[in-house]
Amino acid sequence: MAAATRLAVTLSRPSRTAIAAAAESDEVFGEAEAIPDAPGKIRHLLATWLSHGHDPLSLLWLDAWQASRHRPALRHEVTAQMARDIDRLTVIIQGGVNRGEFTTAEPALAAGQIFSLVDGLSVQAAIRGTIEYTYSRALVAVVTETILGVRLLT
16 A cells, blocks of 8 residues: 555654645545445445555554654644545535435534544554454444434445
8 A cells, every 4th residue: 555655654754644644545535536426435435444455554543643642743744634534524424415315414523423433443453363343343334324324334
């Protein structure tokens, strides 16, 4: 995963961290944009974010979150990228609400909740094979369905 490699290299240069994370984010959200319906976009995003193939980037995010505790410049970059991703997810959710595909009353709040669920599972990348997370991934899907008011994956 090229973006994961870029993020790894740039953890030592905080001003570049957001650029690397943004490249990965652009790729995943760009793929989702090609899907015509908002539920399909969300399905794609969840499948990508929760897949084993996403582990290298999840591990780098874990490193970035940890390192940012003591490095204000990195914290700023990490926080800014997270806010951009939440904004992009909010746009997708709002589009789904506008088309009657989702029933959530607060798309921005829903986006933040969904990212909290996904980010919470980033630890699975660090200990995969030690603890089985299949049911936790299913939980993310069920809770996301509840947040958006639509059946997506279950």
